[in-house]
Amino acid sequence: MADFQPQDVIPEVLHPYFPRDAALSHYVASKFNMSESLTTLSAGVGLLAVISIILLARARTSLTGKDKLIVIWMIVCAGIHIVLEGYFSFNHATLAGKQSMLADLWREYAHSDSRYLTSDPFTVIMEGITAVFDGSFAIVTAYGILADSPIRYPAQLITSLAQVYGDVLYMGTNCMENYKHTNPHPYYFYFYFVTLNAIWIVIPTYLIVDACKNIYRGMLIAQRATTIKKSN
Amino acid sequence: MADFQPQDVIPEVLHPYFPRDAALSHYVASKFNMSESLTTLSAGVGLLAVISIILLARARTSLTGKDKLIVIWMIVCAGIHIVLEGYFSFNHATLAGKQSMLADLWREYAHSDSRYLTSDPFTVIMEGITAVFDGSFAIVTAYGILADSPIRYPAQLITSLAQVYGDVLYMGTNCMENYKHTNPHPYYFYFYFVTLNAIWIVIPTYLIVDACKNIYRGMLIAQRATTIKKSN
Numbered sequence: 001m002a003d004f005q006p007q008d009v010i011p012e013v014l015h016p017y018f019p020r021d022a023a024l025s026h027y028v029a030s031k032f033n034m035s036e037s038l039t040t041l042s043a044g045v046g047l048l049a050v051i052s053i054i055l056l057a058r059a060r061t062s063l064t065g066k067d068k069l070i071v072i073w074m075i076v077c078a079g080i081h082i083v084l085e086g087y088f089s090f091n092h093a094t095l096a097g098k099q100s101m102l103a104d105l106w107r108e109y110a111h112s113d114s115r116y117l118t119s120d121p122f123t124v125i126m127e128g129i130t131a132v133f134d135g136s137f138a139i140v141t142a143y144g145i146l147a148d149s150p151i152r153y154p155a156q157l158i159t160s161l162a163q164v165y166g167d168v169l170y171m172g173t174n175c176m177e178n179y180k181h182t183n184p185h186p187y188y189f190y191f192y193f194v195t196l197n198a199i200w201i202v203i204p205t206y207l208i209v210d211a212c213k214n215i216y217r218g219m220l221i222a223q224r225a226t227t228i229k230k231s232n
Numbered sequence: 233m234a235d236f237q238p239q240d241v242i243p244e245v246l247h248p249y250f251p252r253d254a255a256l257s258h259y260v261a262s263k264f265n266m267s268e269s270l271t272t273l274s275a276g277v278g279l280l281a282v283i284s285i286i287l288l289a290r291a292r293t294s295l296t297g298k299d300k301l302i303v304i305w306m307i308v309c310a311g312i313h314i315v316l317e318g319y320f321s322f323n324h325a326t327l328a329g330k331q332s333m334l335a336d337l338w339r340e341y342a343h344s345d346s347r348y349l350t351s352d353p354f355t356v357i358m359e360g361i362t363a364v365f366d367g368s369f370a371i372v373t374a375y376g377i378l379a380d381s382p383i384r385y386p387a388q389l390i391t392s393l394a395q396v397y398g399d400v401l402y403m404g405t406n407c408m409e410n411y412k413h414t415n416p417h418p419y420y421f422y423f424y425f426v427t428l429n430a431i432w433i434v435i436p437t438y439l440i441v442d443a444c445k446n447i448y449r450g451m452l453i454a455q456r457a458t459t460i461k462k463s464n
Contacts, residue, residue, distance in 0.1 A: 121404075121405040121408040121409055122354045122401065122405050124408060125400070125401055125404035125405055125408060126401060128404075129397070129400065129401070148455075150447070150448045150449075150450075150451035150452045150455060151444075151448060152451075153447065153451060154389065154443070154444045154447045154448065157386065157389060157390070158389070158393060158440075158444075161390060161393050161394065161397075162393065162397060165361070165393075165394060165397050165398075166397070168357070168361065169354065169357050169358060169361070169401070172353075172357035172360075173353040173354050173357055176353040176356060176357060177353055208390075211386070212383075212386045212390075215382070215385065215386045215447055215450075215451070216382045216383060216386065217382075217454070218382075218447075218450055218451045218454035218455075219382035219384075219385060219447070219450045219451075219454070220382045221453070221454035221457050221458065222449075222450035222451070222453035222454045222457070223380075223382060223450075225453050225454070225457045226453065
């Protein structure tokens with residue numbers, strides 16, 4: 001014991017997350033395994049898609065294939081934002097030890113980012129905004145398309161920009177800390193962290209450009225129509 | 233020395249920031265004092281306002297008072313985002329010890345938030361986005377108003393939403409950490425942290441609502457004009 005120094009005392013690590021010294025004393029293992037959790041998530045997304053298809057079938061306006069896909073996307077997003085990310089926002093402090101299917105899903109995803117279990121301030125605030133704000137505007141966008149309302153494009157722009165901004169900050173902060181919150185296994189890093197998050201950068205970026213183009217065209221028509229009206 | 237424990241060794245604090253144990257070994261005091269720094273900032277903002285007024289005088293379209301104010305606001309924002317926040321983004325790692333007027337300004341503001349001197353990942357990424365993205369779209373908005381281009385409202389919406397999102401996250405994360413990065417003196421807390429940041433929540437929120445209203449009205453006119461054209 002002669003050379004023993006107090007700084008050599010390493011607390012026992014009782015969780016599977018990265019960084020290995022993350023403070024997760026309240027961690028309790030999930031009851032369901034990974035495939036059960038992912039099947040539940042897929043079933044949830046499938047249910048949201050079915051709801052979208054029912055709403056599309058009842059819509060009075062005739063929609064293009066692209067608009068139909070955007071309705072499905074926005075309703076799936078609203079469900080994920082409000083239910084999954086809303087659950088995180090309300091339960092972040094106790095999530096690591098909570099026993100529920102949604103807590104299991106977060107414990108699974110947290111292999112790719114332990115900030116979801118440690119109440120990381122940025123992650124908590126960003127997810128709160130995503131749940132309340134992005135979730136609501138995704139519903140407004142879907143409604144705007146289904147009802148052929150002029151609110152559609154501003155709502156599409158707001159939802160998509162908020163999604164991209166939150167996601168770029170989310171990925172960027174982890175990158176700047178050398179992905180220390182992420183399990184380096186390729187499955188967790190490339191599938192959970194990179195691929196799943198890239199979806200919410202690629203699709204919303206396309207929808208931002210789409211909204212801007214349509215607003216530009218619409219505002220040009222409105223400008224000309226108003227000028228004609230004024231000159232008559 | 234019998235009861236001495238290694239954890240009692242507290243590193244000497246050689247900087248004026250909060251939290252008092254923030255790692256700022258590279259800190260060097262500013263050459264200019266607070267009033268000199270703030271005078272320079274005010275002069276910079278004044279110069280941007282003068283540039284805006286010159287551009288407004290040369291504009292071919294007749295603008296409302298509100299639109300003129302938005303041009304001034306956007307050009308002032310672009311200057312602050314690109315010059316001041318761009319400087320931070322490039323120099324965050326060495327800012328605490330850098331000798332320049334802009335570094336002095338950041339050392340002064342950092343009394344209200346030491347994350348600007350410690351390369352806090354969220355602050356660095358958010359400021360990078362603000363400098364490049366918000367800065368560019370603020371210029372596009374000002375151009376859109378001056379040139380009476382339909383790009384104006386989508387650009388106004390994008391700039392303002394990005395400003396509000398960044399600012400809410402910025403204030404929210406510090407709040408969630410009980411303002412530990414902030415000097416509790418009322419001047420630093422209420423003036424620098426609360427008031428200065430509230431400006432970039434209140435004005436952009438108004439401009440988001442303004443953009444949405446105008447896009448809604450424009451898209452409605454465009455919708456009707458297209459329907460009339462189709463029915464003829």
